[in-house]
Amino acid sequence: MSANARAVPGRYPVPSSPRMPARGTKLGPVSLGESSAPAMAPVSKVGLSEICLSYKTQSGERLLALDHINLQVRAGEFLCIVGPSGCGKSTLLHLIAGLHSQTSGQVLVDGHPVSGPGTDRILIFQEHGLFPWLTVAENVEFGMKMKGIPKAERQERTRYYLKLVHLAKFEKSYIHQLSGGMRQRVAIARALATEPDVLLMDEPFAALDAQTRDLLHDELERIWSETGRTIIFVTHNVREAVRLGDRVVLLTFRPGRVKNEFPVSLPRPRSLEDPEVAMAAREVLDELRDEINRSLEAEYQEGTKPHIEPGVEV
């Protein structure tokens, strides 16, 4: 998969976000390995420079979870991050979201360092994180309510985004009344409704059955092309990453480092079953396999998995 000139499928409208370069205007070939310096112009949508993160484990030793991560994400790009469990890929998303702080290095959004959560970057959790005490519509409205957007506008936008994820009929339902796939769609609508520039997705479809996941891949691809958002998508499923991403970044097992980057220039819409997707995935998987083995080895040796989940206090 070496072709860098990406086809722009005619059925997708070119997003009109002013910050975003039109699709296909790629800034030269993507280099493999470490990305170029963050000062490069034009400014990336999201830039990670020299991100390090270490934890104190329960036994008191310091554990390096992320090791000098450098990554540039273009506006409107669909970037997928893959890696074995324990590589810190979820943690990386939490850092970008501003929910945790890195030990050293900088997260830049539009060239400005991130110092906390902001509604320009919305994280979609693996377990959706919807609020069970609110209805579907109230969940979608939540971010706008926090922003102080007037009620009438909130409701209008809520209707729009619920229609976008095909859940218009369920606005009055409570979360527990929905299926897993519907919940993830609500989570996507809730994230989009705050109109973030960057959507951070943390293995959002991992807990879903295959059919639902396929369907949501299609919907996510459609929503992405209709809204022109930048998406950073974390998954352990290589095929999923290749099916969705413009680029796949592979992280190593602990400490997490950028091992390699794979541009994916296959025409869209794609499908998980496409032989080209399978072939591209194999290429990534070959490199990932070593990391998975290392992660399994470590797990056997340590007996227990050291706790480096993003929820932990640093």
Added chain:
Amino acid sequence: MKRAARYIIFYSALLALWVILAKLKIWPPYLFPTPWGVAEALYVGFQDHTYLIAIAVSMQRVLIGYAISVVLGMILGLGVASNKFLEETMGGLLVSLQSLPSICWWPLALLWFGLNQNAILFVVVMGSLLSVTLAMEDGRKQMPKIFGQAGRNLGAKGFKLFWYVLLPASLPFIVSGLKQGWAFAWRSLITAEMLYLSLGLGQVLMMGRDLNDMSAVIAVMLLIIALGYIIDGVVFKSMERHLQNKWGLAPAN
């Protein structure tokens, strides 16, 4: 239907036992009144508005005291749950203080506030504050972390985060603590009212004792039970049911 039948049988048997014991005249009638004696006392008490006034006064006190406890307890509980230093120091203190019956604060309350309503309120607050605090602390810890993260991620912080996310997210975990706090508040109130005579159900009960009128005493006891039961069965039950419906939790058995 079957349940109703069981209730009827049980309470008729209880009533029959009472009538038999009263009829046997083991104790003089003024010490062991008959059910109709109690019913008459209830009727008279409501007729001359004594009970209505007493109920109004007691309810007002317990509601004010309980409201203070809930607000303070939530703040305290949240503080203890989110601050390691507070948790290690105050957490233990709170647990040990819970073994102190709130009426033990009465002498101090009298000195600090004087012989008035505030002293009663203080005892009520001390009775229920700890339950609410510990419940809130526990609820905050049990609450899945993801809600707080999602809330902050969507732009909620400070008071908004507490009010719109942390509080509703912890409600299912603190509702039993709130209920316990209510029970403690109610008991503390009646105890305090019995010690300090100024209207209220506790005072009416003591009045019955002073007049050697056990019918009146039992009548007031029934009122206290009924009120506590109504609050528990109506207010808290409907709150629990409401939460279960929203969250989709299985009804607790």
